[in-house]
Every structure is written in C-alpha cells, then in structure tokens.
C-alpha cells in the first residue's frame with residue numbers, strides 16, 4: 059500500500075479542500091497520515107517520525123520554511139537510511155521554491171504531482187559556527203529579507219532583482235555594511251557587502267529571482283553578492299528615482315556557480331535559510347548533489363538534466 063505522510067503548517071490546516079484531497083486519496087486506498095505543525099521545529103520532528111515509519115513520500119504542505127525543515131530532516135539521514143521521496147503543496151505565503159519549480163497553486167493539481175516518479179535533487183548543507191543546518195530554497199544574508207511591499211517600485215526598475223536584497227535607497231544609505239570574506243574553489247571575494255543570496259533554487263521574498271540561473275540538480279549552488287555601492291551610484295539612483303530618469307546600475311552584483319563557499323564575517327551576520335534566521339560569524343555552505351528525491355512537475359524549470367557538478371567556480375553574468 060502507498061504510504062504518505064502529509065506535514066501541514068498549522069496556518070493552512072483548516073482548508074476544507076485539503077481535507078477533501080486527503081479523503082479522496084484515502085478512498086483510493088492510499089494510507090495518508092497527517093501531522094499539523096504549531097511552531098518552528100515541528101515539521102523537522104514529524105519528518106523524522108515519518109522517516110522512522112518508512113513512508114514512501116512526505117508531502118510538505120506549507121511554505122519554504124516547512125519545505126526546508128522537511129528537506130533538512132531527510133537530507134540529514136539520507137546517507138545512512140533509506141529515505142522517503144518529497145513532494146510539496148504550496149500552502150505558505152511566498153512559496154518561492156514551489157513557484158520557481160512550476161508546482162501549481164491549485165491544491166488538487168499540486169497534490170496530483172505527489173503521485174509522479176521522483177527525481178534526484180540537491181540540497182544545501184550549512185555549517186554555522188560548527189552547527190549543521192540545511193537549506194532547500196535560498197539563503198539570504200545581510201539586509202536580506204525585505205518584504206516585497208518594502209521594496210521601492212522605482213528601485214525595482216533600476217536594480218532589478220537586486221532591489222529585493224537592498225530594499226530602498228534610504229535603506230542602502232542606512233544599512234549596515236558587512237566586511238566579509240567569501241572563498242570557494244576558484245572563487246574569492248573580499249569587501250564590504252550589502253547583501254548576499256546563495257541559491258539551491260532561484261527566488262526569494264515572494265518572486266524575486268535573486269539566483270535566476272540556479273538549478274536544483276546540477277550539484278552546484280549559485281552565489282549573488284552585492285557589494286557596497288559607491289556613494290556616486292547611490293546618489294545617482296536617488297536622483298534618478300526622484301526625477302524619474304533612467305539610471306541602471308550595471309554589474310552591481312557579482313555572481314558565480316560553485317560546489318561550496320565559505321563565508322567569514324568580521325561581525326556576526328544573519329543568514330536566512332529558507333526564511334529562518336541563523337546568526338554566526340563563520341559559515342560553510344556546501345551543495346550536496348542529489349541528496350534527496352523529489353516528485354516534481356514534468357518540465358520543471360529548476361531541473362537541468364545533465365549539467366555536471368563543477369569542481370571550480372564558473373562565473374555567472376551579472377544580474
């Protein structure tokens with residue numbers, strides 16, 4: 059018998075359509091167990107329980123945080139234990155991973171994907187000051203996670219995807235600069251950083267493609283680092299926004315695709331891993347190739363098929 063475990067963020071648990079969808083599968087003979095979260099950490103605990111119970115598939119029903127917890131629990135034991143496949147019902151607020159992966163908003167359509175064959179996908183493993191953490195979607199650092207509403211519309215036009223990482227011109231002037239060192243194979247960056255995104259997948263903050271070329275099956279992570287913008291650039295941006303003139307900041311960010319990266323910050327830095335904050339001074343972020351198996355739509359844009367894992371950094375075009 060097919061055994062699924064549905065782990066639902068409590069915020070979404072009251073949906074009658076979800077209850078109907080579960081009932082429909084049970085009527086077809088599926089053994090669907092349901093667990094409902096109350097707070098951070100519950101999804102990890104329930105995923106560990108499901109792994110111990112030997113279910114075929116865990117369906118993470120929530121946003122990127124719920125998915126990240128379930129993916130992390132599976133990834134943490136995947137080298138030593140047979141683990142379930144993973145599927146997603148996008149029932150969070152932003153659902154950035156699901157959106158980028160082409161998982162439909164419609165609950166029944168998304169649920170149907172959990173019956174597909176799984177494909178191998180990568181996950182990010184993070185050592186944060188010695189502790190192990192996981193990230194399935196995107197890690198953002200520095201100013202990081204501005205809500206979409208906070209991003210100035212004009213700034214979006216001029217800075218494109220980077221605007222999400224920076225917020226507003228006023229924020230750029232006032233924001234903290236982080237002196238950081240980033241090192242990976244064939245990659246070295248030193249300087250005062252405004253913001254950073256490290257993607258297994260592509261988007262953060264509700265639709266912002268901060269790592270637009272990232273793939274989840276290529277054995278690589280994508281880094282976007284936004285250096286401190288020169289005073290002249292900030293001034294030009296401010297003038298352009300006020301006057302409505304064109305002033306595009308080109309090559310404001312540096313981007314690369316690489317298997318791992320180490321980040322050292324002179325002062326403690328907050329990285330948001332799938333939206334969950336982790337503070338530290340030293341991080342090692344590594345892409346573990348094909349650590350999980352996910353049930354995804356046909357033609358999922360995050361799958362690149364045959365891209366080989368790089369052993370050194372390959373530069374990406376600036377955003």
Ligand SMILES: Nc1ncnc2c1ncn2[C@@H]1O[C@H](COP(=O)(O)OP(=O)(O)OP(=O)(O)O)[C@@H](O)[C@H]1O
Nearest residue numbers: 068095096097098120121122123124150151152153
């Ligand atoms: N019953 C609950 N009520 C409120 N918050 C919850 C509940 N259960 C879990 N949480 C919190 O929600 C976080 C994960 O939220 P999740 O990512 O699923 O949704 P979201 O934040 O709305 O979506 P997204 O991350 O896509 O914007 C958990 O880490 C936990 O802090």
